[in-house]
Amino acid sequence: MPPAGATTADDVLAGLDPEQREVASNPLGPMCVLAGAGTGKTRAITHRIAYGVHSGAYRADRVLAVTFTARAAGEMRTRLRGLGLPTVQARTFHSAALRQLQYFWPQAIGGPTPTVLKQKAPAVGEAGARLRLELDRVVIRDLAAEIEWAKVSMLTPETYRDAAARAGRSPADLDLTAMARLWETYEEVKSARGVIDFEDVLLLMAGVLADREDIAATVRGQYRHFVVDEYQDVNAVQQALLDQWVGQRPDLCVVGDPAQTIYSFTGATPRHLLDFARRRPDTRTVRLVRNYRSTPQVVGLANLVLDAGPRRADSVQLQAQRDGGPVPTLSAQPDDDAEASYVAAEVKKLLAQGVPASEIAVLYRVNAQSEAIEQALSAADVPYLVRGGERFFQRKEVQQAIVLLRGAVRGDDGSEPLGRLVRDILTGAGWSPQRPAGGAVLERWQSLNALAELADDLAAAGEGVRIRELVAELDRRAGEQHAPTVEGVTLASLHAAKGLEWDAVFLIGCSDGLIPISLAEGQQAIEEERRLLYVGLTRARTHLALSWAARNPGGRATRRPSRFLDAAAPVLGEGARSTPKSAKSAARAGGRGTKSVKPRTCRTCGATLESAAERKIGRCNDCPATYDEAQFEALRTWRLEVATQSKVPAFVVFTDATLVAIAERQPAGAADLARISGVGKHKLDTYGDYVLAVLAGDDPTEVATRCVTDRAASA
Incomplete structure (x- = not known):
């Protein structure tokens, strides 16, 4: 039963459209909500939780709502508080997993919980240095992203190479074997520092729940009803963790939009959303199609663009x-x-x-x-x-301002309007009544002015709001990464x-x-x-x-x-x-000025080759390699040794695709080698003789040393 004065179950359903009401009024059992852009999905799922609690279907402290960003989780918590549910847990996957890992670490693993790396770049850079790779800041960022993709895909350094090749990955054009070695070295760097990264948090918690039935039972006893927002963005490790959280229970509601799947490069896949009803046959599927955000003109244009692509039965047509x-x-x-x-x-x-x-x-x-x-x-x-x-609450001027406001709490006797008092205090942090012209000074002023305007909003919302309440609101927002509006x-x-x-x-x-x-x-x-x-x-x-x-x-x-x-x-x-209509018509008619391009096909299965890497080697990724494995490994050993001695990434010598093409084409001489895509005149002159020597059976390490020595002598 809801507490006295709280929102009732009937109140929760008031004002919802028919589809939103269907979501909210069925709080038990598996549900899949296909929610188009601007259709009120957050409203629907928060009202579903509220209806479930206020109708007595479940307890607020037994619900876990999961989403992907701290801002979205904060928004969900704010709405749930407005529905009389301040105790419902709404968190990101990482936040929920980290909280559990910190609690269970002494029991499951022992010792203090390791610190979580805020950024991978320094550790990736150190790993590169250990391998004598000269990596700039941009490349390090890309390699860190590749490690994230590999880990959320639940790969290991040993399984990475084959999986990355199948996925057509090209991490800063680094050789996939070298990438696997870099990742392995990165893990060694972390171990030496006694730290873990954000992906480890998910992997470790999923592993603990899989291995320790007692801990899994405790977690499942705590949380019995789950809601997952933006489900089209779930990756393999998040799905594995979710499966451990839910167990065999039916109360899981997932919400997503296949048309907004835009993070596949991070390992996210909409397959979990699209296959949900098949995996759970009793699923109730609801489509939210009424767009309340945009004008018909905006919605019409968006529908035109989306409808021009392949249309799926599970897609949502906005109205x-x-x-x-x-x-x-x-x-x-x-x-x-x-x-x-x-x-x-x-x-x-x-x-x-x-x-x-x-x-x-x-x-x-x-x-x-x-x-x-x-x-x-x-x-x-x-x-x-x-x-x-930089996040709002991490800005230096914001942190300084909050310290000043916190120090003024005791001196606020209510004799001065909150907005004026806050502006007087913020003057000490750099705020002024006049907006600066631009640059960094303007950015700092905008941050401080956002705090002042938040004070105005709080004062207007209720009588007797003082600095103490403002500081409490800022602390809450900082925890939720719910920044106030900055004018700009x-x-x-x-x-x-x-x-x-x-x-x-x-x-x-x-x-x-x-x-x-x-x-x-x-x-x-x-x-x-x-x-x-x-x-x-x-x-x-x-x-x-x-x-x-x-x-x-x-x-x-x-x-x-x-x-x-x-x-x-x-x-x-x-x-x-x-392309103008006239040009399109000419192309269809095969008229003058058009060029017919025959698509290149796989020499093994005949399928059209889509990627540049496939076209380079003349074979699609799904077909087995047609080269001699030992000879290919000799080429890779030669390339890695040349790259290491030259202190350059391996792809600078030859990319993976070019190396595969060389192994598969088996060039008999320089002329044959020159016909391979990726072997231009410069690389032919620099490496041609040495590649042919390796193909002829010479020791790749010796050939690499001779190559580097000859290049140094001719420089």
Whole structure:
């Protein structure tokens, strides 16, 4: 029974649409919620938990709600508190696992719980140094990401190479064997330091629960009802941990959207969501299709882009519920700088119309695109903040301000309005009534001003709110990473924008090569890029402006609109087409000016080769290798020895794909070797004779030493 004065079960269901009500009113048993963008999924699942508790179906302290970001978990906790459920646990996978691991570590393993690495980069860099690899900061970041992918995929250094080859992985073009050795050395570095990383937290906890039935029984006794948000983003180790948490019980509700699957590069897969009902035959499946976020114009454009790709039976077709708004636009600009200036000018127009800066976002595919936008906004005197930078509560000025506020708690006798008192205190941290012009000073001022405005909001929400309550609110928000609103235009990558929304969205760089990114190879990768664009489009509530630039500043105008916008031409105009209609008609007719390109096929099975690596070796990844294993290993040994003695990564000598191609083609001489993709004139002159010597059966280590010695003598 709910406590006196609490929300009742009937109250919980009031105001929900039919689909949301179906989710909320069935709190027991397996449920799969396919929730489109902006359809109120958080509302539905928090009301499901609330209905379950207030109807007596289960206890609040027996529920565990899991999501993927601290911000999303904080939002869920805030909503649950508003529904009278302050004790429901809403956490990220890592937070929940770490809490359990710290509690059970003495019992399961013994000794103090190891410290969790905040960043992998230093340990990866040390591992590279031990292997005499010269790695720069960017490469180290990419290699750290590869280690994360391998660990969440539940691989080991021993199983990594084959799995990575099947997945077409190319970690900073590092040889897969060298990558496995780097990962192994990284684990040695961690062990020497007595630390673990975030992936270890999940792996260790899943392992403890699998090995210790007594601990698993304790956890399952504590949590009996589970909700998992953004289930399309679950990876293998998270699913393994979830399986251990749930056991054989039926009360699991998962929520996700296959159309928003954009993190496969991290190991996430929508298969867990798509196969959920098959794995649990009694599953009730509910589709949330009513979009309350965006205007019909925005929803219509997003549907056009998504529908142009392969449509699945489990996909969700959004239905707009809001009144109409402005039609989305597409602008073509001569170069990137002109595009940035255009966006800055349009932002200023919206600000003049009364749209708050915090309700405007500029989204892009890669972070490097933000530089031109930052310069243009600064020149236009428009405040902005870059999402994905330093977290709000980790900023030095914010920490200093909280210390000052905490010290003022005892002296607050209520004689002065909270907002004015807080601003007086924040003056000591650098706040002033006048907003600075720009730069780092403006960024600090914006952070402090956000604290002042939060004080205003708290004072307006209730009588007698003082600094003590403000400090408590800040402590709560810091724990949940629920930052107050900072006034400024948001700059964010499309990946970082997931889960967020704004009144106005500018989506820049809508050209082939950026959307889809040129690195995307194969149909699956291309379709994930389409979904990424779809996510960006559905972030906008009212205003949506797309743009693209014909070239880099000073370069040739070789770009064209994104192929994903072809289907949107009825809304955005004929300028949205990546290829004009006349050219498409000529291509279909086989007319003059068109070039027929015959797709390359696997020489073993005849399948079309999709990736550049497959085309290079002439064989798809699914077919068995056709080279002599011993000879290939000799080539790898030679390459690694050359790379080690030269103090360069192995891929600088030859990439994996090129080495496989050499082993499979068996070149008889320099002319044959030169015909292999990846062996240009420079590499032929530098390494050709030595590769042929290894193929002829010479000792690879001796050949490598001779190669390095000869190169040094001729330098």
